[in-house]
Amino acid sequence: MKIHILGCGSATPSLKHMPSCQVVEHNTHLYMIDCGEGAQLGMRKAGLKFSRLCCIFISHLHGDHVLGLPGLLSTLALHDFNGTVHVYMQQKGIDVIKACLDTFSHEPQYTLVFHPIGIEQTVIYEDDALTVETFPMPHTTPAVGFIFREKQKPRPLRGDMLEYYNVPIRERAAIKEGADFVDADGKVIPNKWLTTDPAPARSYAYASDTMKSQAVTRAVSGVDTLFHEATYADDKASVARDRGHSTARQAGQCAAAANVGKLVIGHFSKQYAADESVLLNQAREEFANTTLAREGLTFDA
Numbered sequence: 037m038k039i040h041i042l043g044c045g046s047a048t049p050s051l052k053h054m055p056s057c058q059v060v061e062h063n064t065h066l067y068m069i070d071c072g073e074g075a076q077l078g079m080r081k082a083g084l085k086f087s088r089l090c091c092i093f094i095s096h097l098h099g100d101h102v103l104g105l106p107g108l109l110s111t112l113a114l115h116d117f118n119g120t121v122h123v124y125m126q127q128k129g130i131d132v133i134k135a136c137l138d139t140f141s142h143e144p145q146y147t148l149v150f151h152p153i154g155i156e157q158t159v160i161y162e163d164d165a166l167t168v169e170t171f172p173m174p175h176t177t178p179a180v181g182f183i184f185r186e187k188q189k190p191r192p193l194r195g196d197m198l199e200y201y202n203v204p205i206r207e208r209a210a211i212k213e214g215a216d217f218v219d220a221d222g223k224v225i226p227n228k229w230l231t232t233d234p235a236p237a238r239s240y241a242y243a244s245d246t247m248k249s250q251a252v253t254r255a256v257s258g259v260d261t262l263f264h265e266a267t268y269a270d271d272k273a274s275v276a277r278d279r280g281h282s283t284a285r286q287a288g289q290c291a292a293a294a295n296v297g298k299l300v301i302g303h304f305s306k307q308y309a310a311d312e313s314v315l316l317n318q319a320r321e322e323f324a325n326t327t328l329a330r331e332g333l334t335f336d337a
């Protein structure tokens with residue numbers, strides 16, 4: 037599970053950052069989280085093909101998280117893309133985007149499916165390889181974060197041992213799922229002799245935009261990687277609270293209390309554009325394994 041940061045600025049434009057947008061790449065699929073203006077340019081710069089996009093998840097209905105959608109969805113209609121794109125967002129946003137597309141978009145050759153979401157903690161998406169769940173975030177408008185969880189992968193087979201024990205092909209699917217093998221003489225060959233351990237299933241949580249919150253900390257508890265907004269530094273803690281945002285230190289405190297593997301901070305206010313090290317340093321005082329997001333950054337969950 038690889039994450040591409042396409043935009044990690046906050047609402048006011050700066051020359052340094054694009055508005056919120058990132059893409060989770062998993063197997064052949066791309067899952068977009070938030071879709072600020074410039075999302076389609078961000079995909080181009082990151083070398084991510086539109087045709088691989090399968091889902092778009094919108095955290096809340098503030099413009100810097102959603103106004104890239106009409107452009108991106110219109111562009112898909114111009115291409116030979118004839119797959120299906122699923123958009124998960126609050127109903128009020130769906131109504132507006134549909135009206136936009138009716139007015140501005142070409143006749144789409146692809147299938148666009150809208151899924152209204154609420155703000156409760158629940159699984160909203162599942163396929164063979166992963167699930168996506170929402171969790172509520174306190175902000176100035178109803179908002180949810182997202183957690184991507186890989187499913188446990190099948191156990192890789194050991195070709196040499198399958199050959200040695202003469203394991204028929206019809207038995208192999210069950211062995212990948214952990215079954216032992218019983219040979220023609222009734223002898224049990226333990227699964228661990230026939231397989232190796234799969235790579236561990238990974239998890240990735242996205243928390244933006246949100247105030248500091250124990251509920252958010254509980255929701256993201258134990259994930260491998262947490263993206264948490266860090267709009268302001270300590271000196272603007274009261275501004276952060278008034279505007280429904282977090283400071284970098286609060287992001288670090290959340291990561292530490294939630295015992296996550298690593299923290300990536302973003303959604304930076306433009307006032308730090310010249311030097312964001314103050315945000316990084318304050319987050320690291322709470323949680324050492326912290327990285328600053330930037331456009332073009334990719335990392336494994």
Ligand SMILES: [Zn+2]
Nearest residue numbers: 096098175245
């Ligand atoms: Zn917001």
